[in-house]
Amino acid sequence: MNRVHGERHCGQPWRRQLCSTGEASGKAGAIQYDGYSYGVLNNTHARLWDNLQTAITNAFSQFPQRRGSIKVYAATSGGSFYHHDVWPFTNEYIQINTTNGVWGDYGRFTEAHEFGHAFHHEALGGYPNLPSSCDSHTWYSDEDESCAYVEGFADFFGVQTANDVAGWKAYVESNGPREQALANGITNGARVEGEVAAFLLDVMDGANESWDSIAYPGSYLSGIVQTCSVQLNGSWYHAFRIEDAVFCMEGGVDPAITNNGTYFPGQPTPTAVYEQTSHPPGWQQFGASLRQLWTHNLYGVN
Numbered sequence: 136m137n138r139v140h141g142e143r144h145c146g147q148p149w150r151r152q153l154c155s156t157g158e159a160s161g162k163a164g165a166i167q168y169d170g171y172s173y174g175v176l177n178n179t180h181a182r183l184w185d186n187l188q189t190a191i192t193n194a195f196s197q198f199p200q201r202r203g204s205i206k207v208y209a210a211t212s213g214g215s216f217y218h219h220d221v222w223p224f225t226n227e228y229i230q231i232n233t234t235n236g237v238w239g240d241y242g243r244f245t246e247a248h249e250f251g252h253a254f255h256h257e258a259l260g261g262y263p264n265l266p267s268s269c270d271s272h273t274w275y276s277d278e279d280e281s282c283a284y285v286e287g288f289a290d291f292f293g294v295q296t297a298n299d300v301a302g303w304k305a306y307v308e309s310n311g312p313r314e315q316a317l318a319n320g321i322t323n324g325a326r327v328e329g330e331v332a333a334f335l336l337d338v339m340d341g342a343n344e345s346w347d348s349i350a351y352p353g354s355y356l357s358g359i360v361q362t363c364s365v366q367l368n369g370s371w372y373h374a375f376r377i378e379d380a381v382f383c384m385e386g387g388v389d390p391a392i393t394n395n396g397t398y399f400p401g402q403p404t405p406t407a408v409y410e411q412t413s414h415p416p417g418w419q420q421f422g423a424s425l426r427q428l429w430t431h432n433l434y435g436v437n
């Protein structure tokens with residue numbers, strides 16, 4: 136979940152504050168409990184802290200980018216979300232609901248997902264404010280493309296960096312969200328976060344499915360998210376839709392895609408793309424393997 140609105144203040148009784156200490160190096164740092172005035176840390180807070188540290192450690196082993204510390208609130212009411220802020224990020228935080236956002240595989244996934252937003256926003260070039268419709272979303276709901284991209288990245292990040300979330304990872308890998316979206320008549324996977332996540336996962340995981348002959352390093356994927364920009368109507372924008380990332384990975388905007396009404400319908404077409412990654416071994420402009428990867432995951436092409 137991602138929230139732009141709904142800011143609350145630290146220290147309300149229903150919320151325990153876990154404050155992180157920054158390190159100049161940008162490492163996650165150690166989280167400290169912020170004073171006894173809010174009560175005593177219990178095992179739920181300890182579990183939350185431990186899960187997050189694990190996800191952050193896993194993330195830093197897979198992706199080269201780093202970000203600074205972030206406040207994490209453990210809340211007994213309200214949802215789990217990342218509070219999006221703009222530079223200099225003075226009011227950026229994560230809130231985790233202790234009822235369903237801490238324990239078990241869903242808790243581990245949720246915490247990694249929210250940190251994924253924070254990683255995306257501060258370490259990977261950021262993303263714009265999302266429409267308020269994005270405050271409530273599911274793996275397979277029809278969303279604005281920007282919402283599906285940001286939430287899909289966080290979903291991918293969650294299954295990739297949380298420990299022991301094999302069931303959720305298999306759900307993404309087997310295109311479960313696409314099946315559910317199709318059952319609701321939603322065919323454009325660029326608007327479905329679980330389908331975006333499935334594509335990103337297939338970019339990075341093994342060449343392990345009939346449509347997936349690619350296993351690109353995490354540094355490439357995160358480098359695309361970080362450095363991809365597209366030119367739209369004469370202005371440059373940091374990538375904010377999965378199609379932007381697709382065009383950057385493909386190495387340009389192929390008319391065979393943009394003149395085909397099947398893919399990314401209803402969206403303005405970039406006139407140019409820019410990214411700064413080192414192309415992984417086997418990469419080629421408009422390569423068939425990458426195209427098969429996104430057309431399968433977003434549009435069901437075999």
Ligand SMILES: [Zn+2]
Nearest residue numbers: 136137286289
């Ligand atoms: Zn989210």
